[in-house]
Amino acid sequence: MDQIVVRPGPPLEGTVRVGGAKNAALKLMAATLLAEGDYRLRNVPAITDVETMGEVLMCMGLDVTRIAPDELAIHRGPDCGVEAPYELVERMRASIVVLGPLLGRVGRARVAMPGGDDFGSRPIDMHLAGLEQLGATIEVRHGYIEAWTDGLLGCRITLDFPSVGATENLLLAAVLAKGTTVIDNAAREPEIADLAVFLNRMGATIHGAGTSTIEIEGVTELRPADHMVIPDRVEAATFLAAVALARGEITLEGARADHMGMFIQKMTDMGVWITPTSSGLWASAQGRPRSVDVATLPYPGIATDYKPFLVAVLSVADGVAIVTENLFAGRFKYVSELIRMGANIRTEGHHAVVRGVARLSGAPVRASDIRAGAAMVLAGLNAEGETVVADAFHIDRGYDDLPAKLRQLGADVTREGPTQRASAP
Numbered sequence: 001m002d003q004i005v006v007r008p009g010p011p012l013e014g015t016v017r018v019g020g021a022k023n024a025a026l027k028l029m030a031a032t033l034l035a036e037g038d039y040r041l042r043n044v045p046a047i048t049d050v051e052t053m054g055e056v057l058m059c060m061g062l063d064v065t066r067i068a069p070d071e072l073a074i075h076r077g078p079d080c081g082v083e084a085p086y087e088l089v090e091r092m093r094a095s096i097v098v099l100g101p102l103l104g105r106v107g108r109a110r111v112a113m114p115g116g117d118d119f120g121s122r123p124i125d126m127h128l129a130g131l132e133q134l135g136a137t138i139e140v141r142h143g144y145i146e147a148w149t150d151g152l153l154g155c156r157i158t159l160d161f162p163s164v165g166a167t168e169n170l171l172l173a174a175v176l177a178k179g180t181t182v183i184d185n186a187a188r189e190p191e192i193a194d195l196a197v198f199l200n201r202m203g204a205t206i207h208g209a210g211t212s213t214i215e216i217e218g219v220t221e222l223r224p225a226d227h228m229v230i231p232d233r234v235e236a237a238t239f240l241a242a243v244a245l246a247r248g249e250i251t252l253e254g255a256r257a258d259h260m261g262m263f264i265q266k267m268t269d270m271g272v273w274i275t276p277t278s279s280g281l282w283a284s285a286q287g288r289p290r291s292v293d294v295a296t297l298p299y300p301g302i303a304t305d306y307k308p309f310l311v312a313v314l315s316v317a318d319g320v321a322i323v324t325e326n327l328f329a330g331r332f333k334y335v336s337e338l339i340r341m342g343a344n345i346r347t348e349g350h351h352a353v354v355r356g357v358a359r360l361s362g363a364p365v366r367a368s369d370i371r372a373g374a375a376m377v378l379a380g381l382n383a384e385g386e387t388v389v390a391d392a393f394h395i396d397r398g399y400d401d402l403p404a405k406l407r408q409l410g411a412d413v414t415r416e417g418p419t420q421r422a423s424a425p
């Protein structure tokens with residue numbers, strides 16, 4: 001039994017602290033492959049994906065220790081393995097972000113080729129093509145990416161699409177390449193800017209991270225650094241959607257309005273009142289949400305990760321909304337679960353037409369990935385009767401005890417079965 005049970009409760013009320021960003025922490029951890037020594041990463045969420053990245057690094061001989069609930073100490077010695085095994089890459093495809101730093105620092109990498117996942121096929125062609133442009137030789141053999149180089153050379157790389165993972169892998173490789181690398185059409189997510197701040201602190205010379213053109217002046221050596229991970233904008237969005245569904249008034253400590261402007265605009269258009277405070281965000285929702293159309297886009301557009309929450313809110317909104325997915329064509333899997341809860345949604349290719357119903361009805365549903373699972377819990381906040389979300393381990397990959405944080409706001413959400421809390425890598 002591994003499930004989250006949600007029952008109707010009063011409107012939400014209170015304060016909750018937003019944790020560190022999963023998608024920043026994972027890449028910062030990979031960056032520690034670049035230089036020998038001791039690192040401290042603060043505001044690292046206690047989630048299973050961080051634990052998995054810890055296992056990847058430990059496989060390569062690094063020491064990774066959780067020295068406080070939100071703090072990791074990482075030691076990278078003079079020797080470093082170069083293999084990320086299938087067992088770990090299959091569990092978390094973000095493991096492939098070790099390719100860039102291994103090539104840059106060790107000149108060799110052997111990383112399992114990730115397969116498809118619940119979003120459908122997720123190619124990594126741009127990661128590999130960019131690394132080849134930097135001077136790596138890459139072959140895929142027996143399910144592994146085998147990559148090697150005698151030394152990377154800076155060059156100009158234009159990405160076909162602003163891929164987050166490809167931008168990060170290339171950034172992590174280019175910091176130790178000889179000469180200047182320019183990444184054009186780079187992804188602009190705040191997590192990439194955070195990675196660049198960390199790398200610059202380690203002695204790299206990176207300009208323009210957070211914009212579409214990143215310029216990296218290669219250096220010969222980096223040193224360890226300490227860093228505070230930025231807050232998780234997707235977790236913050238989860239709570240804003242929660243208040244839209246359950247109504248009430250909440251404060252999100254640590255949330256950054258400047259990292260989620262378009263999402264805040266959408267929620268405001270839907271009738272949620274959101275105001276930045278000195279330490280986070282305040283949000284209030286008193287009536288039924290209004291329908292608005294949504295299209296996902298690379299940052300600063302509406303993130304695909306927000307979409308399951310928005311669809312959950314739209315399923316009970318007043319009106320009809322068209323939701324368009326522009327990043328992962330297969331990312332509508334959770335819709336059939338919402339329909340089991342009484343939602344009126346039709347999908348057609350990468351569009352969904354969501355006709356708001358007055359209220360959802362609790363049902364047994366299944367989490368198919370991190371965000372879809374969280375969206376099911378959110379939908380349960382609005383539903384009449386009990387909602388049981390199975391396969392809750394998916395949610396633990398990206399949330400540090402979501403039920404406990406929602407309970408802090410007065411919701412009736414309980415975990416049955418073991419929470420896979422990340423105690424220590």
Ligand code: EPU
Pocket residue numbers: 022023026094121122123124125126127128161162163164165166187303304305327328329370371398
């Ligand atoms: N793509 C390619 N070729 C590539 C790389 C990407 O065709 O070489 C395509 C993908 O198939 C997709 C699009 O480009 O259609 C965008 O993919 P991107 O590379 O930007 O995504 P990612 O790096 O694999 C990260 C987050 C995801 C988030 C996406 C989009 C991490 C660990 N993951 O994935 O987060 O949805 O960016 O913003 O940073 C999550 O946190 O639950 C999650 C799935």
